[in-house]
Amino acid sequence: MTVDRRTVLRTTVKLAALASAGGLLTACGDTGRRRADPGSFAVRPGPVDPSGTVDPAWPAGEGPASPAPSASAPPSDGPAPDGSAARAAAASAPPVPPVLPPLAAGTPFEVAYGPRTGRNVALTCHGSGDPALATALLETAEKRGVGLTVMVVGSWLDQQPQMARRILDGGHELGNHTQNHQNISAMSPDRARDEIAQCAERLQRLTGSIGRWFRPSAAQYATPMVREQARAVGYEHVLAFDVDPRDYADPTAAELQRRVLNSVRGGSVVALHLGHRCTVDALPGILDGLAKAGLTPVTASRLCA
Secondary structure, rough: OOOOOOHHHHHHHHHHHHHHHHHHHHHHHHHHHHHHOHHOOOOOOOEEEOOEEEOOOOOOOOOOOOOOOOOOOOOOOOOOOHHHHHHHHHHOOOOOOOOOOOOOOOOOOEEEEEOOOEEEEEEEEEOOOOHHHHHHHHHHHOOOOOEEEEOOOOOHHHOOOOOHHHHHOOOEEEEEEEEOOOOHHHHOOOHHHHHHHHHHHHHHHHHOOOOEOOOOOOOOOOOOOHHHHHHHHOOOOOEEEOOOHHHOOOHHHHHHHHHHHHHHHOEEEEHHHHHHHHHHHHHHHHHHHHHOOOOEEEEEHHHOO
């Protein structure tokens, strides 16, 4: 069969055009599939801890198995969450104040001792000094199931803020022993109130409560002026004491035990100090002696409950 040369040429041109158009359509089709491919987007996986579980801060359905964003959704250009925001929020949450037992009706404003007919005694500690020694004393008490009452100095909390929660978490009680532990009885009313209020502010910030008890610094009992300033700050009770073994002078452990056990009786409030090695060394013997005498150490609030 004879084929016209011009017809052949026209056919060849058409075929070339069709081939070119087909190639272009194929290329556009590939491009479309690449754009629809989730692999072309950075998928935001949930953080995984070493155990291989997804961080619980992620909402349900998100994480490594989440569906990829649609082609119209812009990729996230921020860092992948790692749970730090949730942890920071938890850390910044207001502290939960400790729960204290209600005091017995008729508890006086200033308590120097509890019911003499009972068998409970309160071991209280002025809160300052070497935190390692303070922790050792707390641990010694905790091993025996004993709660101490720590009348803390505000300037010590400025240096050792972690000790506030450490004391409460160990089952102990916290109270206010002024900001700088100076002779509060000799101060002007305004200055005395400021000493009490500064420590109260630190307790509130660190524990969610100013504490139930205030104890005057450099004094066994509160003067009328100091009582008035304590009330103005918000304290309903002052905690004095009736047994002072003077452990701050660092006697031997045996001498400190003798001083405490020779003076203590039912209802007593004993004044000890954190930060002294002799107190740490003497505490086991003091607890043994109290048990032998049929006396039970409790917190000040339990003593007056």
